[in-house]
C-alpha cells in the first residue's frame with residue numbers, strides 16, 4: 001500500500017509523452033475496459049474485455065455464471081422452475097433481498113456495516129401499515145413517506161452516535177437490532193393487541209406493490225421509454241466525451257450494450273406477459289409493480305454513487321478515510337448521510353416484504369433478513385472492507401439468494417438445507433472475491 | 444524562538460524578524476543571499492506554534508516565516524516534528540498554542556478545507572491517496588468539477604492529463620486506472636500532481652522524492668523551482684541534503700520539536716546542517732566563525 005513496500009521504486013521513466021488513456025466510460029468505478037489506444041477497434045475492446053474476465057477482474061461474470069448454473073440445476077430437477085408463474089414468483093421473492101442489499105451497500109462501501117437495518121426497516125414498514133389502517137387511514141403516499149422517514153431518522157440517529165462518539169458500527173447497530181426488534185413487537189402489539197402480533201395492510205395500493213401487476217401494454221410502453229432513455233444517455237455521453245477530446249468506446253460497442261439490455265428487458269416483459277393464472281378460466285398477466293420499482297431504485301442509487309460528489313466521497317472514505325479527511329471532505333456528514341440513506345432504503349425493502357406477506361408482523365426475522373441483505377451485496381461483488389462495490393451487485397446477489405430460496409422450495413427441501421446452501425454460496429462468493437483480488441494485486 | 448539576536452553565527456536574522464512587526468518583514472532582507480530580492484514577501488508566518496500528542500511534545504514554540512516565490516527547506520532528524528508542523532499548516536492538526544499569519548493577517552486553520560481555501564496544497568509523506576479511486580478522482584478529490592449537480596468528468600480528466608504530462612509522468616497506462624495499481628513512484632507523482640494542479644499560494648511537499656527514480660526526482664526538483672519562480676511559496680521536507688541544497692532558498696532546521704536554526708540556504712553547508720539537525724546547535728566556535736566569515 002505505501003510507497004515503501006513497492007518494488008518499482010527506482011523505476012526509470014519513459015520519455016515525456018503521455019500515453020493516451022482509455023475510455024472508462026463513466027465514473028471511476030465503471031472501468032470495463034483496459035487501456036487501449038484512442039482508435040481501438042471493437043475487436044480490441046472485446047479482446048481486452050476477455051483478458052479482464054480471465055484475470056478475474058470482472059466482478060459481475062462469476063455471479064452471472066453461478067446464477068446460470070443454479071438455474072440449470074433447478075430446471076433439470078423441477079421442470080416448473082422456469083415457468084412464468086415461478087419466475088415471477090422468484091422476482092417477487094428477490095425484491096426485498098435486493099433492496100436491503102442496496103441499503104447495506106451504502107455502509108459497506110464505507111467499510112462499515114449496519115446490522116439493525118432489518119428491524120429498523122420493519123419499524124418503518126409497521127409505521128406505514130399502522131398509518132394506512134383504521135382509524136388513521138392515511139393515504140398511501142403519506143403512509144409510505146412516513147414509513148421511509150421513520151427508518152431514515154433511525155439511520156440518521158445511529159449514524160450520529162457512531163460518528164460523533166467514534167463507536168464501532170458493529171456494536172451500535174447490534175444494539176439497534178435488539179432495540180428495534182423490541183420496539184417493533186411493542187408497537188404492533190400496542191396498536192393492535194388482539195391480532196396475534198400482526199397488522200394487515202389495509203390499502204390496496206400498498207398491497208399491490210408486490211401483488212399487483214402492470215397491464216402488459218403498460219409494461220411494453222415503460223420498457224420502450226426506458227430503453228430509449230438508456231440508449232440516448234449512453235450515446236450522448238460518449239459523444240460528449242469525444243467532443244471534449246477524450247476517448248470513448250466505439251459506437252458499435254455502446255449500441256451492443258444497449259441491445260443486450262434491450263434483450264433482457266424484452267424477455268422480462270414477455271415472460272411476465274404470459275398468463276400465469278393457477279385456476280383455469282382466470283388470467284394473471286403483467287409485470288409486478290415491484291419490478292420497475294426495484295429497477296428504478298437501482299438506477300437512482302447508481303447515479304447517486306457514480307455521478308455525484310456524495311457518491312464519490314463514500315468511495316473515498318471507504319478507500320482511505322484519512323486521505324478523504326485531508327482532501328477536505330466532511331467525513332462525518334458523509335457517513336451520517338450514508339446511514340440515513342441506508343435506513344431509507346431498508347424501509348423500502350421491508351415495505352416490499354410486508355406488501356408481499358400482506359401485513360406487518362412481530363415475527364419478522366429482521367436479524368436474518370439483514371444478513372441476507374449483506375450476503376446479497378457480497379455475493380454480487382461488494383467488498384466488506386469498503387471502497388469497492390456497486391448497487392447492481394445487490395441486484396445480482398439478491399437474485400442468487402432468491403433463486404436458491406425458490407428452487408429449494410420447489411425441491412421441497414426444508415429450511416435447514418436452504419440455510420446451508422445459502423451459506424455455501426456466500427462462502428463461494430467471498431472466495432471468488434478474495435482470489436480475484438489477489439490476482440489483481442499481483443498483476 | 445531560541446535565537447539570541449547578538450549571536451549571528453549560529454542563528455540568522457529569522458529570530459530578529461520574529462520580534463519585529465510582520466509588516467517590516469520584506470524591508471529587512473538582511474544578509475539573505477538568494478532570498479533578498481524585493482519581491483520576496485512573507486506569505487505565512489508561524490509564531491510560537493506548539494503541539495502535544497499526550498505526553499509527547501511534537502512542536503515547541505516554533506516561529507517560522509515562509510516567503511512567496513522562495514523554496515523553504517524544512518529539515519531535521521526523524522521525529523523532529525517536520526510532518527507535524529506541516530500538518531498544522533495544512534489543517535490536519537490544530538496547534539495547542541501559537542498564531543498563524545497569512546499575508547500578515549491572523550488566521551485560524553482548523554480543517555484541511557480551511558487550509559485549501561487559503562491556498563495551501565500539500566503532498567503528505569504517506570501520500571494520502573485512495574487506492575480504490577482512479578488517478579483523476581484522486582487528483583480532484585474534494586475539488587471536483589460539478590455541473591448540474593453531477594460530477595463533470597471531462598474537464599477533470601483533461602486537466603489531470605495536462606498536469607501529468609507537464610510533470611512528465613508517462614509510465615501510467617491509463618489515468619482511469621485505480622491508484623492502488625500504481626508503483627510507488629507513480630503514486631508519488633500523482634500526489635505531487637494533485638498539489639501543483641490548482642492555483643495554490645503555498646505548496647508543501649513532505650518527502651516528495653522519496654520514492655522517485657533519478658529522472659523523476661530531477662523533474663520534481665525542477666518543478667519545485669518553477670513553482671517558486673512563479674511566485675508560489677514552497678516548503679519542502681527532505682532527508683536528502685543534496686536535493687535540499689539543490690533547490691532551497693531558505694533552510695529551517697527542527698530539532699526535537701524546536702526550530703533551532705533558520706536562514707538563507709547559503710548560510711549552511713551539508714556539514715553544519717547535519718550538525719544542527721543532530722545536536723540542535725553548532726558546537727565549535729570555529730564553525731560559527733567560519734560560517735560568519737563565509738557570509739561576510
Ligand SMILES: Nc1ncnc2c1ncn2[C@@H]1O[C@H](COP(=O)(O)OP(=O)(O)OP(=O)(O)O)[C@@H](O)[C@H]1O
Pocket residue numbers: 496499500501519520521522523524525526527528568
Ligand atoms: N498522531 C500522532 N500521535 C502521537 N504522536 C505523534 C503523532 N504524530 C507525530 N507524533 C510524534 O510527534 C513527533 C514528531 O513526529 P513527526 O512525524 O512530525 O516527525 P518528522 O520530523 O516528520 O519525522 P520523519 O523524518 O521520520 O518523517 C514524534 O515523536 C512522533 O512520535
Ligand SMILES: [Mg+2]
Pocket residue numbers: 525526527568649
Ligand atoms: Mg515526517
